[in-house]
Amino acid sequence: MPETTTHDDLWRLAAAYDVVPRYRGHDGHDHEASDETVVRVLAALGVDASSPERITLALAHVENMPWRRVLPPVVVLREGTSAQVPVHVTHGDPVEVWLELDPEAGGGRREVTQVDVVVEPRAVDGRLVGRATFALPDDLPLGWHEIRAEGPSAHAHSPVVVTPQRLELPERLRTGGVWGVMAQLYSVRSRTSWGVGDLADLAELGWLAAHRWGADFLLINPLHAAEPVEPLTPSPYLPTTRRFVNPLYVRVEDVRETAYLSAADRALVEWAAEPVLSLDTDPGPLDRDAVWAAKRAALEVVFAHPRSPARQAELDAFVEEEGEGLREFALWCALVERHGPPAGWSDDLRDPMSDAVAAAAVELADRVEFWSWLQWVADEQLEHAQRVARDGGMALGIMHDLAVGVHAEGADAWALRDVLATGASVGAPPDMYNQQGQDWSQPPWHPEGLARAAYRPYRDMLRTVLRHAGAIRIDHVLGLFRLWWVPAGNSAKDGAYVRYDHDALVGILALEAHRAGAVVIGEDLGTVEPWVRDYLAERGILGTSVLWFEQLHDGRPRPPEDYRELVLATVTTHDLPPTAGYLAGEHVTLRDRLGLLSKPVAEVRAQAAAERDHMLDALQERGLLGHDPSERETVEALHRWIRATPSVLLGVSLADAVGERRAQNQPGTDQEYPNWKVPLADGTGRLVLLEDLFTSARAQSLADAMGQ
Structure with a gap:
């Protein structure tokens, strides 16, 4: 087989399994995975593409796969819409199809109508298989229903999940500017x-932040x-x-x-x-x-x-x-x-x-x-x-955080082996802060395995996390659309994206949040396809804006009035030093000391200084900061900047409230830095205990700035 044909067939097979070898990077350029990387990603999906013959067999298998099933493993649709469901039986056999409604939605039985869609039968595994098409009604209530098919060659059932068109915000959030505290x-x-x-x-912490500071959530x-x-x-x-x-x-x-x-x-x-x-x-x-x-x-x-x-x-x-x-x-x-x-x-x-x-x-x-x-x-x-x-007065209360994935040797990797892929881990391609890419050592969801399980493991996880939550933050929400798979043995930059059924994953997230009465915030930072943020906003999933990442093309800060409305806006994030440390350039010093820079330290330090100076100039131009300001005044001015945005949620790091300078986490490190082990302290390194937090003049001043 000619080499070009092998390459083309490999990419056809990759597309069939939603592997995306080409992507647009943070630098604005297109990047392409090697054929070897694509083969390894397919292997992690359980697909053998190790030779031209294996690729041909795999292509034939994936084309026949839907015809081997009486029903799709799961059907996910939005409220108010219909869907056509293919039903596969021995050609010429009759089949009866109906719906059993979710007991939480009232229960009962609904008939399903067959529609006139002509599809030629297909010979599969020595049997001539026909396809009948049935239309689901467009007035199904929200919930987890079940479609059933019965006939001489059909005995099957599958979930039908009806999800909200849009997750609506609580009334108190619709006027914007609701603020809360972010804490480790x-x-x-x-x-x-x-x-x-x-x-x-x-x-x-939750009661006092509400009662003393007027905070409406605690992330x-x-x-x-x-x-x-x-x-x-x-x-x-x-x-x-x-x-x-x-x-x-x-x-x-x-x-x-x-x-x-x-x-x-x-x-x-x-x-x-x-x-x-x-x-x-x-x-x-x-x-x-x-x-x-x-x-x-x-x-x-x-x-x-x-x-x-x-x-x-x-x-x-x-x-x-x-x-x-x-x-x-x-x-x-x-x-x-x-x-x-x-x-x-x-x-x-x-x-x-x-x-x-x-x-x-x-x-x-x-x-x-x-x-x-x-x-x-x-x-x-x-x-x-x-x-x-x-009870203390918070509109939302506790905002829980959902991690991207799990430990490769953990409980989920053991119990959910049918829906988690082995042979690859989740990470991120190179970006401006991590030029070598990232490998988070976590097994990704297996798209087909998750669908075969009707997304129940995903649903059950969401229900537990949402049970006592007023809101949930989804770390790396882009993972509901695609994940960067790093095959075992590859470097973090030598991976490829694998796409997921985002309509299903986002829809089920919206359904479970709706049932729990919770707001959903997606951390949508990093390399983002332009349409993704629009889609999330359409579904009522809030995004994330971090002040230091909100820059115009010329490097100047984005004006506050130009921030997105449907976001949680913050000055910093747990992957950066607190604001006092960031202003002092400690993120550059730390990355240089740990050998994480791919450019000369002088160049990176100059870029950080220019970024800071652009921000300080903008604050002074708007009258938010005077000349020769103190560190505390600068930190408060930065928070007044996000206070001036139309963003519906505003977050204040507890570390910023007390003047902490040390980062909780330095991406790209493991043992080199005490990640996730830093106790809350002020700028001098003096511990701040919970009993002392609400007598801190600095913290109260920042809370007052956010409450204005």
Whole structure:
């Protein structure tokens, strides 16, 4: 086969599986993946394109694949629209098709009409297959319905998901300018926190931010679960699962049964707490391992205490409601306790459907119950935090953060192996801040596998995160459209985009947020196709604007009146130093020290200084900043700049409120910088505890500026 034909066929096969070898980069130029990279991405999708013959076979397979199914695995459509559903049966066979409506939408049966669409039958696997086409009505209610097909060669059912045309904003947000606080919860400690900020601190912070400052939301880092035993991965953006909560954040004293412990058991809890309570005033990097070891020991004592009949019934109902997903997660935790990290497991334990795992579930039943119980008490404390924040006066309350993906050796990678791809990881192509590209070491959703599962794993994850949320931030929301896949063995820059069914993913997100009464914010920074932001706005998904990234072509700052309306606008982000540090150019100094610059440091420093000077000039031109301003005055002026935008949500970093200068995270590093371990402190490095936060004159002044 000629080489050009092989290349063309490879790209046809790539298109059939939504692999996109060519993309427009941040530099405005087109970039193209090598054929070798495309072959490796297809391999990660389970497609063998290693030779011209294999490519030909794969093309034939993908063309016949829909004809092998009676029904599509799932149908997702918008409210008020119809859809045509192909039904495949042996040619000439009759088939009856109908809908069973979601019980939450009233239930019942709806007939489905066949429409006159002529499609020639196709010979597939030695059988002549015909296609009948049925039209779904355009007045279906929102919800998860089911289409059923019955006949001599048909016995099938598939979900039909009807999603909102648009996720509407709450009335209070429609006038714009609603502001809130952004915090890394683990870094916000009180004197009773056991070494990291927890869910009791979350409730306290939410109520006080509303009551004292007038804030309407509290955006926090992802609370997804980490490893069940030490060492814990510090990054909240690299969890073992996105569906369940990290029990590290549980406040032991707030578990109801703690109040009824015997004197001896209470002493055990106090002894566990003693070595870590002193960490609350330790200015060094946070020690999650020590904290979790202490909390786990204490929680074991509390778990062993009998629960009242009503409390036990509540726990049982929670476990039943969470279903197989919780049981699998709890079993995975128990297996890690027993056998260590999954990388060292035997093959039979790595298969959740194996006899060995089934036997382990029986043997470890008490440990499965413990890890399930931890999710229940965490859920109770999350519910309390959201209620307290709303009672304090917040319009939204807690805004949760959804990470892009999960750890490659985590619970989701084990339990959801049919919907997560192996052989590749998620990342980002090179951009102005990361010229080498990024590899986040997370397995991506498998587009076809996720569709075959009718998006249920995605739905279940969203429902758990949204249950006690007034809003949700979707980290790298562009991943609902396409993800940068880095094949195993490739560098981060040698990847390719894989497209997803964004109508389905965004629609289901909107449906679940609608049911939860939550606002959705998508972090749409980075390399963005122009139409994506328009699409998200059309669906009622807010975007993100960061002041330092909002620049005109000549490098000057975008005027505040030209910001998008449907966004969360902020001055900074957790991947940059707080504003005081950014103004001082510490992002350049740090990246130079860590060897992350691809240009001479003098050139990068000059660019940063020009960016800062353009911004300061703009602030002075608008009368927001005087001459020779202090650091605090400059930080407040920058926040008044976003206050002048039409953006419906405005976010203030808690680090900016206290004058912190250190970044929480430096992208492109792992052990080189204490990522996600920096406790909240002021500009001098003096710790700021929760008890002192609302007596800070600097923080109050910034809150006053936002409330004007």
